[in-house]
Amino acid sequence: MADKNSFPLSREALLKCYRTMRTIREFEERLHIDFSRGDIPGFVHLYAGEEATAAAIMSHLGDGDRIASTHRGHGHCIAKGVDVVSMMKEIYGRKGGSCNGKGGSMHIADLSKGMMGANGILGAGAPLACGAALAAKFRGKGEVAISFVGDGGSNQGTFLESLNLAAVWNLPVIFVVENNGYAEATSRDYGTAVDSFVDRAAGFGLPGVTVDGTDFFGVYEATGEIVKRAREGGGPSLLECKMVRFYGHFEGDAQTYRAPGELDDIRANHDCLKIFSAQVTSAGVITAAELSAIDREVLDLIETAVKQAKAAPMPTLADLTTDVYINY
């Protein structure tokens, strides 16, 4: 079977990426249900529909490569290797969560995995990623940093300043614009005057490329090239991934701004998992049975994560005042 593989990844790597995407999908679908039941406090922004971008980009990175994420960060976390059970505990506000219940959905971080944090402030990750890239440059081991930003967040001054800073310092940083068509509820076209984010990159002296973010292999190929360039000292780039958002800006969003039939259409025709599955099975490299087996394992993992999250203790008064300073 391996002989037939004309994909740029091994069978094992393809299965791993599929597992990552499926884990993100089921994690988010489960959160959608649990949130609607009232089990989860606060704000939750789901990454469902956008999985191919996170999985393809992160498959090029190691733990020494840093990412700065967004408010819609669950997918980035899972793809970067953050423990799913810890994430679920965190979203449930429990002790033993990724941040011991002090961060929640919008602030999941695991620096040991190079995950510098989801971020509740739009565009705020870009300068931080520049800093990670600066540190990488001083270390000289060829590490890179990725700044994720939405099409909406890309209108923040922090993001635009960071494009310039990265260009003038020739930093090994990649700015990934996750263009899902909506800045919260406002359409991308209303809030952003240029037709292409690549034009913005050009304005700051960076190379840029636009890909179909629902096409795993398209994202994989483009990322491979720009990550290689960054590792070799070729400097920053911008990658625009055009993608779809299966849910609203946050859970509870009635999404009445969407066109009639839009959600049905993107689920039917632009589901990156369906597209990936069709590509690898029709090529005869992976069987449908292999994918189904992963699906079952992922569902078990999510079920376990939710059970453990619900069983985990709540933080206590003693936790309220710890971890503000290293020493004070």
Add this chain to the structure above:
Amino acid sequence: MARKISLKQAVNEALDQEMRIDPTVICLGEDIVGGAGSEGEMDAWGGVLGVTKGLYAKHGNRLMDTPLSESAYIGAAIGAAACGMRPVAELMFIDFMGVCFDQIFNQAAKFKYMFGGKAETPVVIRAMVGAGFRAAAQHSQMLTPLFTHIPGLKVVCPSTPYDTKGLLIQSIRDNDPVIFCEHKNLYALEGEVPEASYALPFGEANVVRDGKHCTIVTYGLMVHRSLEAAAILAKSGVEVEIVDLRTLSPLDMDTVLDSVTKTGRLVCVDEASPRCNIATDISAQVAMRAFGALKAQIEMVAPPHVPVPFSPTLEDLYIPSGAQIADAVRKTLKGGKS
């Protein structure tokens, strides 16, 4: 310990000595080298007031000029700190915090807590503070209370060259984010400073003058104005005790409470605007924790609640003077119980 250097030189020496011993220390800021990319002299400015002059020759590319993009480079310093570096970023004037405050108070200050204790962000943000430079409303503020309000930040504001060197070295070695406030009207102040490297601990106020009649609690330039007041008052036999806080977060309330318990009277002097400033914080804490020790009402000396004016005449009226501080001491001495 006879050597005297200026406060400005103390900053330079602290940066130089820490960069020598720790390769992860880097400095970045607008024109901290000054001249990057031009055909003329590299290190032309060495900072807008020459504070970092000469460091480029010693440490090369570990000093980095930045574009005029405070959000980007302050954020980059914070991001680099979270990835193993010890950056010292210069935010030229603290007034510029308005364009980069998110990176300071929503990012750096919160990483440790928000990420469940696992993050370390050993960044120092140096900035010039204070009035008296005829620099008007957007280059003259004493914004210390905006930073002490934020959990996760440490705030330092030294008054002497000796404290400046020791506290800056401590700031660089400290593993929490530190806002290091340098009063621009103290840069030229000379004082005895050991050549050897030394660090002064945070959270330890300095009693710069002993006295028994009244306690003055202050920091920064106002330490010197308070000393002027003390000299005026001493002529009429009034001996004030002056507590220089040195670090505003953490805050050494023990030294303040000990002094107030001894003197029974308190004047808080602050160059920051009068609402919700360091002086009101100290006043509230003393009223709560040492009310019984107070013989009279607490007095506060601060500027009026107005932006810093430009005209030298107006600016001199704005900044609290030694005479005003002396008046406040007399007022509390007249008040209350004997």
